[in-house]
Amino acid sequence: MTDPADPARGALLVTQPVPDLQLQLLIQLLDREPRSGLPLTLAVPSGVLHGEVIGHESWKAEWARSLRQVEGEGANLLAEFPETVDQGIKEAQADEDTVSLPRWIHLRDATLVCGGVAPLRLPLWRGRLSDVSGWALGRPE
Template sequence: MTESVQAPPEASAVITEPVPDLQLQLLIQLLDRELRSSLPITLTLTGGVLHGDVIGHEAWKSDWARSLRQVEGEGANLIAEFPETVDQGIRELVAGEGVAQLPRWIHLRDVTLVLGGAAALHLPLWRGRLADVSGWALGRPQ
């Protein structure tokens, strides 16, 4: 008796990525409700530790747009509108899916990044993927 083997049906590609911490996502969603809200936070990332004030997306976008307006050159007018252009594209994409999503990005202001034995790096703004955060605590190191 011979066995027949059927090819599996066409499978679509599956994208996998680490799952972000639900409590951190909900905290960020709460901060998104008020533009002036922020909380001190310390994050553990694969390469080191990051601390600063976690802010909502709108607050980060406002600060980012303000910093882009300080850029000089021929394309300065175009880049000043970039944050709103990006957000419009994301709104259209999410509207097409018809589902409100939890935040996938975290935004910090007044950031200190400590990587291994290197000197601390200070940044005015930082944006990172929530799935890359392996641990977090409210507050900054003493």
Template structure:
């Protein structure tokens, strides 16, 4: 998108360029996810405030999410199950090639297992796996509602 120049009548001209911005994820939550990603079997109960409501479940690392995604898709019937099961790994490989992955990159996504999204006072949706953008999490706490 091209910028909008300042009026020529003011005697100056400046080219404005558009900049894509997004909310900054919580640094402590990013570091917690990085720790969980070191051990495939690690998880912690967590409750998140997200734009659609309150979400709770077990936070897991990206690698654990990929493994569980592949396992659950392979259990589904269909010819494409194996192809779809490898989808997250294929995406990761493409991203690594594009940005020459360096390990100092902080996570931008959060993954939950056995997640429940509570919308309003009585509506809830349960999901075996959930993935969301960290920048959309406005608050969090360890533990789950009783």
């Protein structure tokens, strides 16, 4: 039997989890209307997460607003960080003709429920779409 990691066999195949296409398209739709959001429940590796899914631009604006309430010069620099990252990505993709689907999901007023501990409430949450193993519209009752 041969070892699949044996360099003599050629290049290794690197695989990554694939995000749910319908969830990506839903987020892309929310990105078009910055003031929109939908209640959503997600299955993530750490438990069940529910909140209002929002677009990237809404998340950036709310994150910057929350950091401006924190004292200190460092908070002001961090408030501009998401926009700086977006500019870098746009510049790097300027020569590419491809349209990319969202790879991140953002929730507002999120609650993380893990077995045996009190729910964790988060004003804003950002996670990789490829880490979401299931989802449903709405929040638990």
